[in-house]
Amino acid sequence: MIDGVSQVAPGEPPEIVGPLARPVAVVDAGMRCTELDLLFRGDPGLPCVAVVYLDGGLGLISRDRFGQLMSGPFGYGRALWEKTPVGRTADPAPTIVDQGALIVDVCELVGRRDRVRRYDDVLVRREEGRLARVSAARLYEALADLMAQQAVRDPLSGLANRTRFLNRLTVACREEGPSIAVVFVDLDRMKQVNDSLGHNVGDRLIASAAGRLAAVAGEGDVVARLGGDEFAVLTRVAGGSRSDLSAVALGERFRQAIATPDPELPAEAHRVASVGVAVGAPGVDADTLLREADLAMYRAKEAGGGAVRVALDVGAGAERRAGAGDGVRDAIERGELRLFYQPIFGVNDGRVWFVEALVRWQHPRHGLLTPGQFLADARRAQHLPELDRWVLERACADLAAWDAALDERAPRCVNVNLTVETLRGAGLAQWVLAALRRTGLAPDRLRVELPESADLAQLQAAVEQLRELRENGVGIVLDDMGAGSATLRHLSVLPVTGVKIDRSFVAGMLDNRNDDAVVKLLGDLGRSVGVDVTAEGIEADDQLERLRQLRVPYAQGYHLGMPAPADHLTALLRTGRPRGVARVPMGRLDRPVEVGRHRL
CATH class of the missing domain: 3.30.70.270 (Reverse transcriptase/Diguanylate cyclase domain)
Incomplete structure (x- = not known):
């Protein structure tokens, strides 16, 4: 088994002084020194006593210092002090703290004491005025243990750091x-x-x-x-x-x-x-x-x-991933990239209205790679804008081919995701419109999805480019509405024509009234401002029925259709049959392993 710190252990050092304190003997200030001497002699383990004065004040007498006093010069200490009240020999201003005081604070107080009293015990007030004591040495040991624990432990969660x-x-x-x-x-x-x-x-x-x-x-x-x-x-x-x-x-x-x-x-x-x-x-x-x-x-x-x-x-498979992102440019040149499409259905009519383009890499040695296996490296290699251009042009060409083969049964639009890096680049509108001209696809057949990871400031920097696209007929879709960085503020700033309701709300709408209210709100908002609304992550018939009741027009999810190569999707588009719970066959290349709701 793997051993090590996993969480706060019962035996770990405390942070407050209370658990360190031990009982202390309390004597009256009027007690004679000879009586206290007998008390110390009778209990060799007694390190100190607390002294209570008539006015309620407290003092402290340590065993070692009292022993030196009673020995005295030339051994006459007892004779000199035996009848003296112990209150006159005590430290009248000992360090006194509450049991909830932090060990680190108490050690700081002890460190500021004068050299003679540096290692005297500290008195600790417990409930109902009861007294206890803790030695300076024990305090410093606890502080060392605490610092050792804090070096490997997260202070907020109590877990290992x-x-x-x-x-x-x-x-x-x-x-x-x-x-x-x-x-x-x-x-x-x-x-x-x-x-x-x-x-x-x-x-x-x-x-x-x-x-x-x-x-x-x-x-x-x-x-x-x-x-x-x-x-x-x-x-x-x-x-x-x-x-x-x-x-x-x-x-x-x-x-x-x-x-x-x-x-x-x-x-x-x-x-x-x-x-x-x-x-x-x-x-x-x-x-x-x-x-x-x-x-x-x-x-x-x-x-x-x-x-x-x-x-x-x-x-x-480390060699498979090494340099994967750096090879995206070469993969484009060698024709190794593939587009898969996930259908977006009309909730009421079951028609495939839109498709979302999703990139895959058919690697010659390592098989089909999903974006999670190469996008991070592609980002570091600064190849994402080049990848976005390839995806957009290929998707536009595929939709134009569907038009020629299927006529009215072809999807109304294709959705293409853009990365933050592409949004930040110059000439976004020009190259998108140029790709549409080269493929012969009308601008209103393309919808670009804005990246979930982009914040409002990044999107505002690209707003003029997005407006130019919108003025030419290209749709603008805001992904993961209600979660991540997408908020209602985006709708007033950006030329948005469509939104996607984040799947976390869709997943919870049948059991959580708040999630259901968010889905209803976004559906109603879309109708009032003329924005297409798509619910993501549909995984059950009950969710689809609830979307019908809430009048959300479009739905997307594994329950309706898995991402599939273009030729697989063509077969579905030819049938034109309404969708219920049947899944679109997707072939061996991208079939997930399913355990409950979770897929690989």
Whole structure:
């Protein structure tokens, strides 16, 4: 098993002084020194006594200092002091703290005392005025233990911190044993919680999520908060022919832990997380394993959140991913890229009104690669604008071909996603319109989808280019409305002709009144301002029926149609039959592994 800090352990050092305090003997200031001498002699383990004065003040007499006093010069101390009240020999101003005082603060007080009193005990006030004491040495030991724990523990969540997690991951990757798994958990829409409910509620949500993750972790697992709303779990999983299902089940366990309600949090504090799982054999590079888990999590987030995605055999396929993004330009030249299309149906008539273009790479050695396997590297290589141009022109050509083959049964429009990098570039409108002219497709048959990752400032910088496209007939679609960065403010700033309701609301609308209200609001808003509204992530007939009741006109999701190559989709378009629950066959190239709602 993987050992290490997973969460706050019962035996960890406390942060306050109360648990360190021990009972202290209390004597009256009028007691004679000879009586106190007998008390110390009778109890060799008694380190000090507290002294109570008539006015209620407190003093302290340490065993060592009192012993020196009673010995005195030339051994006559007892004779000189035996009848003296102990109140005259006590320290009249000892350090006194409440039991809830922080250890670090008390150590600072002790450090400021004069040299003679530096190592005297500290008196601690308990409930109802009771006194206790703690030695300076014990305080400094506790402070050292606390600092050691804080070096490897996240203060907000109580979990292991990023440094501890990376250290344990590095060690685990060098050990023999079962396959190593990293589960990467990211809370969806955390910014919304902070903005609408305040950062205090956001902090409580993070602490609550940490507790729920730790509660379902296995013995010896390392559960950590990597920063912000990101968590990670280091564990081991069994291999075998169904390791894909084991990995998804592992991720699902932690996704469901986040979905478990916490009655201590406001109902509006959401409980949705995107989970990525990466599995590698012993000897896998630790950085690679963590990166693959992170990328898997982003694939789950791109699927709408509240989902699990996995990366298997990490390390064995490292050569497949190395430089993948850098080769996108060559892949375009060699004709290795493919477009898959996911249909968007009319909720009432079952017709395929639109299709969304999704890129794949048919690698000559490594098979079909999904965007999650090469887009990050393509971004670093600054090849995304070139990729966007290829996708847009290919999609326009495919729709023109459908027009020629199918006439009125062809989709009304094709949706093409643009990246932030393309929006920031110059001449966006010119090259889009040029691509339409080259393919012979009318501008009103194209809809560009604005990237979910773009914030309002980035979109505003491109607003003139978007307006030029809109003036020429090109549609503008805002993705993931209601979540991520897409807000109602975008509708008043951008020339939007369509919106997509984020799938997290669609997933919850049958059970959550707030989610249902958001779907209804966006449907009503679309009708009032003349904007097409599409609900994403349809996975059940009941959801489709509810959209009919709410008069949301369009729907998209795996339940209706999986992404498929153009020739597969052509067969569906030829039939022209309404859609119910049957799925569009998608061929072997892109068939997902399904476990519940989660697909690879």
